[in-house]
Structures are given as C-alpha cells and as structure tokens.
Amino acid sequence: MPLLLIPLLMAGVLALWALLLPLALIQRYRRGKLRRRARAWAAAINSALLLASALVLLVSAWVLDHWIALALAYAAVGLALGVVVGIVGLWLTRFEVTPSGLYYTPNRWLVLAVTLIVALRIAYGLVRAWQWWQLDGGAAHWLVAQGSLLAVGGLLIGHYLAYTFGLWRRSRALGARA
Numbered sequence: 001m002p003l004l005l006i007p008l009l010m011a012g013v014l015a016l017w018a019l020l021l022p023l024a025l026i027q028r029y030r031r032g033k034l035r036r037r038a039r040a041w042a043a044a045i046n047s048a049l050l051l052a053s054a055l056v057l058l059v060s061a062w063v064l065d066h067w068i069a070l071a072l073a074y075a076a077v078g079l080a081l082g083v084v085v086g087i088v089g090l091w092l093t094r095f096e097v098t099p100s101g102l103y104y105t106p107n108r109w110l111v112l113a114v115t116l117i118v119a120l121r122i123a124y125g126l127v128r129a130w131q132w133w134q135l136d137g138g139a140a141h142w143l144v145a146q147g148s149l150l151a152v153g154g155l156l157i158g159h160y161l162a163y164t165f166g167l168w169r170r171s172r173a174l175g176a177r178a
Helices: 002-032 040-064 071-092 108-135 139-144 147-173
Strands: 094-098 101-105
Touching (some): 002 108, 040 071, 071 147, 108 147
16 A cells, blocks of 8 residues: 555655746746855855866866767857856946945846846756657657757856856955955
C-alpha cells in the first residue's frame, strides 16, 4: 500500500513546484532590483566561486560535446555574451558613496531581462519535454536539442561573474568598508 503513494507524492511535489515557480521568479525580480550595500569581501568570494562555476561549465560542455553537437560552442558563446551583459549592467548600476559605505542599485530593466530569460528557458524546456513525451521519442533525440540550456547557463554565469568582479573592483577602488 505505501508504494502506491509514491506516484501521488511525486505528482504533489510536481504540482507544488509548478505553483511556486512563478512566485520564485517574481521574488527574484523584486529582490534583484533592491538597493544593497557593496561588501568587497562578499564580492571577492562570489567572483571566485563564479569563476570556478564558469570553469566547470566549460569542462562539462567539453565532455557533453560528444553527445550534443557544438555544446562547447554554445557554452562559450553564452559565457562571452554574459560577460558583455555584466559589463553593461555595471554601467547601468547606480552607485552611492555614503559615510556608512558604498551602496548600489542594479538597473531594474536588466534585472527584468535576466529574469525573463530564465523564465523563457524554463518554459521552452517544459514545452520540449511535453513534445518529447507526446512523440515517445528516444532519449538521444531529446538530448541533442539541449545546447540552448548550456548557452543560457553560460549567459547567466558570465553576467554574474563580470558583475560581481566589477562590483569588487569598484568597492575596493572607492574604499568601501566591509
């Protein structure tokens, strides 16, 4: 009898995820455009961890290049575009030097654009999964079409890498107190 509850539990978790995903994306946008204090040590740690993430992405894409055509190219182009978007994001960010430290406010339109890219990629993945399930296709056919996932991942990692590195440099240059 308990084994019969497993599919119900899985369906419940899937339904909960589907209900909470829009809320999570809205919260991501709302929190992403808030004014924050720049802390040099936090930006340095984030930059180092994002650099490690970028390296893991490129190595993973290199390995996946065996199964997904141009996987490394998708990841590298996404990473390069993300760095460009991160630099543009730094130019659009408003910085304020106060007696208590350096504060910054990210550009709300760029935050919205990044959030929409994530939302659209999730929606695209769900549509492709639905189509694959309806066609009862093989796993290889589904896997070949996942290069865009690497590009979006590279875009996000590149954006945040350039943004946090620039934030770290700006906070050190302006002498922000941690």
